[in-house]
Amino acid sequence: MFRTLRNRLILSQVIPLLVILPLMGGALVYTLERQFLIPQLAKNLLGDARMLAEISSAEFELWGDPVLFKNMVRRVQLDPDITVMFFSSDGRLLFSSDAADAPRLGERFSLAGLESVQAGQELALTNYSILRLRNVRVDVLEPVVDASLSVIGFVRVTYRVASVYESFGKVRTLVLGVMALGLVVSVVLGTWLAISISRPVRRVTQAIYNLAADQRREPLPVTGPEELRSQVQAVNFLVEQLHSLEQARRQLLANLVHELGRPLGALRSAIHALSRGASQDAQLLSDLTRGMDNETTAMQRLLDDLANLYDQELGRLELDRQPVVPAEWLPGVLQPWEAAAREKRLDWQVDIPPGLGAFSADPLRLSQVIGNLLNNAIQYTPPGGMVTVTAGASQAEFWLRVRDTGPGIPPEEAERVFLPFYRGNQGRRQGRGQGREIKQGMGLGLSIARDLAIAHGGRLELDSTPSAGSTFTLSLPIAERV
Numbered sequence: 001m002f003r004t005l006r007n008r009l010i011l012s013q014v015i016p017l018l019v020i021l022p023l024m025g026g027a028l029v030y031t032l033e034r035q036f037l038i039p040q041l042a043k044n045l046l047g048d049a050r051m052l053a054e055i056s057s058a059e060f061e062l063w064g065d066p067v068l069f070k071n072m073v074r075r076v077q078l079d080p081d082i083t084v085m086f087f088s089s090d091g092r093l094l095f096s097s098d099a100a101d102a103p104r105l106g107e108r109f110s111l112a113g114l115e116s117v118q119a120g121q122e123l124a125l126t127n128y129s130i131l132r133l134r135n136v137r138v139d140v141l142e143p144v145v146d147a148s149l150s151v152i153g154f155v156r157v158t159y160r161v162a163s164v165y166e167s168f169g170k171v172r173t174l175v176l177g178v179m180a181l182g183l184v185v186s187v188v189l190g191t192w193l194a195i196s197i198s199r200p201v202r203r204v205t206q207a208i209y210n211l212a213a214d215q216r217r218e219p220l221p222v223t224g225p226e227e228l229r230s231q232v233q234a235v236n237f238l239v240e241q242l243h244s245l246e247q248a249r250r251q252l253l254a255n256l257v258h259e260l261g262r263p264l265g266a267l268r269s270a271i272h273a274l275s276r277g278a279s280q281d282a283q284l285l286s287d288l289t290r291g292m293d294n295e296t297t298a299m300q301r302l303l304d305d306l307a308n309l310y311d312q313e314l315g316r317l318e319l320d321r322q323p324v325v326p327a328e329w330l331p332g333v334l335q336p337w338e339a340a341a342r343e344k345r346l347d348w349q350v351d352i353p354p355g356l357g358a359f360s361a362d363p364l365r366l367s368q369v370i371g372n373l374l375n376n377a378i379q380y381t382p383p384g385g386m387v388t389v390t391a392g393a394s395q396a397e398f399w400l401r402v403r404d405t406g407p408g409i410p411p412e413e414a415e416r417v418f419l420p421f422y423r424g425n426q427g428r429r430q431g432r433g434q435g436r437e438i439k440q441g442m443g444l445g446l447s448i449a450r451d452l453a454i455a456h457g458g459r460l461e462l463d464s465t466p467s468a469g470s471t472f473t474l475s476l477p478i479a480e481r482v
Contacts, residue, residue: 329363
């Protein structure tokens, strides 16, 4: 019964009411009966007792005569449920309207409040209690005085209620009805709330099982309370991420097939040409071996990117920090890329101030970042364009900018170019080969470059305008000069 959230929510609504409603109902009934109904009944009895006491005081000479008492009770015509008793001043019973009290005539009663009545005070007493539902009694004691105002006895008027329910049944029925109605409304409301909460929870649970079983990967409707909406949004985010990972996996496989298939095809063609006597032609042999070297270099670069991606996913981009002096280190890093730029007939400009101080970094990893930036700049800048490399430093960081005059990157792709396997569909992301356009690379270079920058505690930013080129800025913090 307590194992499901729905049942617990229903019970959380019902159980407090099962405790609170009876307490509130009992308190209400007690207040009405004790504070209003019983005092009103006692007031009415007190009026009857005063009238009897006044008649008795007027005929005090006959006090103690049973005939007088009997005629007096008959003349007043009280409610048959009211018992009238006359007592002497010392508490002996002189007369009772209840025939069952006849054997007790002359008996001395020990009454509560007797001393107060003997002193001339009137009293109204009751044995009412919220726990006493039957034989509730209301007693009124009224002293009787003679001409000299001396107490010669007293009148006791008693109203005995066989059951409180008999007198206050309507009140209790109304209270119980309100309690029952409140309980029913609470159960209905609690059930509705429990269902409205448990249903989204079950949907989320089923969606998680479906994700684990690779069955359905559809987003859930965002409904329910704020906490459940947060859970649904988390599941939907997980679904979106799984979709992205699945697309990335398929893109990776497609890219691998393309990037490995092309150089392998070229290598097989070169091997077949050599096996058919191409080695006899010195120029042809030179061209084939150079082409084979270029293809194996491209494959090695692809393997390096995949290895870096693997380290990135495992979160172990370890750095071998060393003192790096930009003016001494950068020329050696830029030299191979200058040759590649000039081979493509690009204008190459470098501005590295000689006074830049040394800082701590991993020179091999930074070379990889700069190489990825320059490779993209040279690859996507058309012949006749320009690639510019500038460096500088402030008190807090070292920065290096790589700017090209290529077609630029559209704003909607400015952030996505740093995602693994992403390759834009614009002309900038296209290369030419054998008279047709082909997509270049696996889309890992910029992703790896940014992760390496972050691993150094820095950042890699892009500023690009379509048709006006792109500028990548690498910024690295300088914790302390070395």
